[in-house]
Amino acid sequence: MIPASFAYERADSVEGALALLAEHGDEAKLLAGGHSLLPLMKLRLATPSVLVDVGRLDGLSYVVDGGSELRIGALTRHHLLETDPLLRASCPLLAYAASQVGDPQVRHRGTLGGTLAHGDPASDLPAVVLALGGTLVVRGPGGEREVAAADFFTGFLETALSPDEMLVEVRLPKTGDAGWSFQKFNRRAQDWAIVGVAYARGFGVGLVNMGSVPLRATAVEAALASGASAGDAAAVAADGTEPPADLSASVEFRRHLAQVLVRRALQEAGV
Amino acid sequence: MEISLTVNGERRTHEVEPRLLLVHYLRTVLGLTGTNVGCDTSSCGACTVLIDGESVKSCTVLAVQADGLDVTTIEGLAPGGVDQMHPVQQAFREHHGLQCGYCTPGMVLAAVSLLAENPSPTEDDVRHGLEGNLCRCTGYHNIVKAVLAASGQRVAP
Numbered sequence: 001m002i003p004a005s006f007a008y009e010r011a012d013s014v015e016g017a018l019a020l021l022a023e024h025g026d027e028a029k030l031l032a033g034g035h036s037l038l039p040l041m042k043l044r045l046a047t048p049s050v051l052v053d054v055g056r057l058d059g060l061s062y063v064v065d066g067g068s069e070l071r072i073g074a075l076t077r078h079h080l081l082e083t084d085p086l087l088r089a090s091c092p093l094l095a096y097a098a099s100q101v102g103d104p105q106v107r108h109r110g111t112l113g114g115t116l117a118h119g120d121p122a123s124d125l126p127a128v129v130l131a132l133g134g135t136l137v138v139r140g141p142g143g144e145r146e147v148a149a150a151d152f153f154t155g156f157l158e159t160a161l162s163p164d165e166m167l168v169e170v171r172l173p174k175t176g177d178a179g180w181s182f183q184k185f186n187r188r189a190q191d192w193a194i195v196g197v198a199y200a201r202g203f204g205v206g207l208v209n210m211g212s213v214p215l216r217a218t219a220v221e222a223a224l225a226s227g228a229s230a231g232d233a234a235a236v237a238a239d240g241t242e243p244p245a246d247l248s249a250s251v252e253f254r255r256h257l258a259q260v261l262v263r264r265a266l267q268e269a270g271v
Numbered sequence: 272m273e274i275s276l277t278v279n280g281e282r283r284t285h286e287v288e289p290r291l292l293l294v295h296y297l298r299t300v301l302g303l304t305g306t307n308v309g310c311d312t313s314s315c316g317a318c319t320v321l322i323d324g325e326s327v328k329s330c331t332v333l334a335v336q337a338d339g340l341d342v343t344t345i346e347g348l349a350p351g352g353v354d355q356m357h358p359v360q361q362a363f364r365e366h367h368g369l370q371c372g373y374c375t376p377g378m379v380l381a382a383v384s385l386l387a388e389n390p391s392p393t394e395d396d397v398r399h400g401l402e403g404n405l406c407r408c409t410g411y412h413n414i415v416k417a418v419l420a421a422s423g424q425r426v427a428p
Contacts, residue, residue, distance in 0.1 A: 001311050001312075002290060002292070002295075003290045004290070005288070005289075005290055006289060006290060007289065008272055008289035008333075008335050010335075031336075034331065034332065034333070034336065035313065035331055038331050038332075038333070039312060039313060039331060042311070042312075042331075051289065053335070053336065055336060079325070102403070103316070103402045103403025103404075104326055104381065104384065104385065104400055104402070104403055105313075105316065105319055105326045105327050105328045105381065105403045106313065106328070106403065108322075108325040108326060108327055108384075109327055109331070109332065188314075189399075189402040190314065190402050190403055
């Protein structure tokens with residue numbers, strides 16, 4: 001399988017990337033690690049006429065202590081997330097979830113910003129950033145703006161990013177030693193989650209692949225806030241969700257899985 | 272677009288179409304057919320090569336993305352031929368870590384990358400570390416043994 005023809009531009013700075021996006025409009029797509037975009041292009045499900053490669057912007061690969069929060073560069077690869085000592089200590093949910101993405105080869109290339117900007121409800125890390133109430137820093141022609149994770153995912157493979165904007169940083173709270181859990185259920189080791197659950201105690205519950213966008217399990221969060229047990233809170237895990245049916249699972253099976261996995265997550269996190 | 276990269280220690284420069292995949296560049300432009308195409312969907316790992324020492328699936332990397340970087344294919348592991356095989360290749364031979372051999376180049380390179388990051392892996396580390404590579408013959412047991420042996424750990428014959 002070979003992608004349709006496109007023009008290739010390599011950006012050497014964020015400003016350069018933004019200028020290229022401004023020049024080419026919505027015919028252009030940003031290329032980071034390429035592990036979501038290139039498979040779509042090979043299947044001709046995506047046919048951008050210009051690729052703007054931001055994969056060499058090493059200045060956007062970092063995990064730093066921003067005082068009350070962690071600041072993570074958009075081009076930080078999954079492999080760095082899973083091994084970074086600061087992230088493992090301060091936000092172990094994200095570090096662990098990153099270690100469950102795809103397989104080692106995918107984690108060597110795929111980036112945090114790429115997976116968030118792709119906006120796939122079946123991806124692991126969007127649900128984690130959502131559960132943690134992260135903030136996404138977006139740069140565009142008018143400067144920088146911050147978007148709450150809760151407002152970022154607007155539809156299936158759609159986000160709040162305009163065609164002329166670029167995600168540059170993700171800010172996450174330090175969860176410290178709060179209990180946490182990431183549950184991923186799949187049939188093949190390297191596959192997407194059939195359903196996944198991200199939970200950090202005192203923050204939130206995120207659901208993978210339970211709708212057209214990554215979701216927060218708001219009914220579970222409300223139940224926990226009113227003192228429900230793990231079992232009782234997990235019983236409402238599928239409330240308000242509209243999971244897809246596909247070759248891996250029916251709607252009913254996904255709703256069942258959400259309840260089971262939320263219960264396991266809450267119990268693992270010590271609820 | 273002109274790209275210039277190092278492949279198995281040799282500088283290579285070519286004019287390529289941006290949509291050319293790295294695996295096709297290696298196989299059809301350079302004639303390095305040791306890298307196999309299996310699923311062509313970044314699932315099976317048969318096309319695994321190293322970029323700057325890290326395993327990647329070359330069916331999901333554009334040749335232009337490798338411009339300026341250092342690529343190692345299976346041919347580059349044993350430039351001296353079968354008498355001077357890489358320790359991981361030796362271990363695959365000694366522990367019968369292959370049958371048909373189709374997955375082997377990718378499996379070996381994935382193992383080289385794994386051992387570079389984790390020089391003394393547990394059996395569990397090896398099994399998880401090779402999740403990106405499918406083998407339909409061996410049932411994996413002898414591959415895992417081979418990787419453990421290549422790390423210098425004693426394994427049952």
